[in-house]
Amino acid sequence: MLHIRDLCRHYSMGGTIVKALDGLSLDVADGEFLALVGTSGSGKSTLLNLIGGLDQPSAGTLEVGGRDLAGMTRDELSLHRRNTVGMIFQSFNLVPSMTALENVALSLMFAGVPRSERDQRASALLEAMGLGGRQKHRPKELSGGEQQRVAVARALANQPPLLLADEPTGNLDSRTSREIMDLVRTLNERDGKTVILVTHDASLASAYARRTVTLLDGHIISDTGQANTGQVAVQEHA
């Protein structure tokens, strides 16, 4: 699914060059559940944004599903975001003025799905997330857990193979956090979605992810997947 070689992302900030990612290499197979952990500023969110096509690398190779994002045009990147990845965020990022149904349908709208079909599909997804009765509610009328489930439904709308989660439980209490993470695990195990989870919470990473990659200052300092052959076997099985 992912093939990353010597990936760099450098920012120029007030005259100094910030090396958010500095020559990072990583491979992720289809169906893995991988956690990216590290302190803030370690580069984990930068990596996730690059994989998600929200940002473009300064140098290196970044192949997702066999296609290199490094040379993509803005239009190609938007197609990548639409069809290859689904993202969920700490702050949910729902459009406040839209109902749950409209939020999910919005990503189908960009894909050019006709109105009746997208409403039907969005409704079915919300139903599957256990939000059947909350479709007409706006984000502020929903609890944090419900909002994040709407976001998950939206991320899945265009059936991407890759699910990217950036601190998805950061704004949730521990019980709701577990519910969301259980949902994500189900998507990985039952539906075969490749999941990359960014978190600073090492216990959450070890509880759900089968492989944990730790970053510091733009480099990988540890990778459990490569050390744990048993989990690699599970990956290959999946």
Next chain:
Amino acid sequence: MTFSDTLLLAFRNLRQSRLRTSLTTLGVAIGIASLAGMVSLGVGLQEQVVGRLTQSGVFDSITVTSGRTNVPGMGVMGRGRGGGRGGRPGQAGTAATAPAAPLEDAALARFSALPHVRDAYPTLRIPMSYTYDGRTNAALAAGVPESSRGEGAFQSITHGTFFPDRTGASVLLSLEMAQQLNADAPGALVGQTLELSYADSAPKAGGTPEFIAGVQVTRVSRPFTIVGIVERDPAPGANMGLSGIMIPLEQAKAINARAIANPQAFLQGAPPQTRRYTAVTVRVTSAAHTQEVQDHIKAMGFTAFSLNDALQGATRAFLLLDILLALVGSIALAVSSLGIVNTMVMSILERTREIGIMKAIGGSDRDVRGIFLVEAAAIGLIGGVAGIILGWGVGRLINIGANIYIERQGGTAGNLFSLPWWLIAGALAFALLVSLVAGSFPARRAARLDPIQALRHE
């Protein structure tokens, strides 16, 4: 994303900031109202002036005289009569290069057969004397063709009506003439009888035989019924063919045919059929064809002139006026286009995070740009429609006020503002264009937003 979805999102955004949207739209409406109102005023004034002139028959009539010359006035005097005298050597002068064509009934028939010609008739002024209430005075009676009915000075007849038929012994008087006859109540003259006397060459015309230059002429007196009184039009040139006494053209022709207007021709025994006219008026269907017909007639060997050039000059002057008024009107529109830019920039600022979300879930630059462009276009179009309605309404109000004033000053009321379909379509297209141009910069900015930055925006 389909266009209908772009519309859907754009209109939902506009609805969400109703106050701002309506204020911006109002700004555009005022801009378009001022632009459309100004141009409408220019067009209205043009229609008032040029339209009235055109209707007066000045610009769709061509005066034809016999012979060729570059100086119309000289042509009437010198060359016209020269034609009557035939090809005597040494008489042609310097300007003439071709023999002068005789201005006869046959020529009239040829003029009538030309395309776009509505009517061709001799310009007749017959010396007469009129007797009313025991007093006798001299006057020139003009022959008025049937085609002048309802046109120019005859559009509105102060008292009475136009000639009831083409040939009857009826007479129209100018208001001045009527006031000379009856100062207190000129209108009372309608229906009364006016005695007209003229010279007739027929031996048994029923008058007293007299001799002029050895030719027997008869003074014929006939009663004519006054059918109407015509006020001279205040518009310049609208009084073509108007004189104190006007009789039907057929009457004038009949009298002229036997009159001793041209003793030489008479002495040569020229029969009435080959009678030659001093001048002929050719009316064309519209002023647009005047030049074409004029050239045709010139090619036949006649002298022809019209006031068409003057009309073209007037039209050009009004075009300049229109442009000037449009420029003044555009100032408000320019200001309101800044309003659109401002609204869109504000809207993008407010919705930065939403734009980031849209991009994160797969919206392309084009999708985002489309939404904002449609919003700007919608503001422009709705503002345009409202502006045209507003401009029309204000124009009507000003028109009513101005007409009250004009009528008090003794003028004729009319439409100072004209809103033709091309102005409506043009104003709408312009509103759309201006809003798209104004919206393109903010829309481009929205499209180029960095999704990560946008998502972080609070």
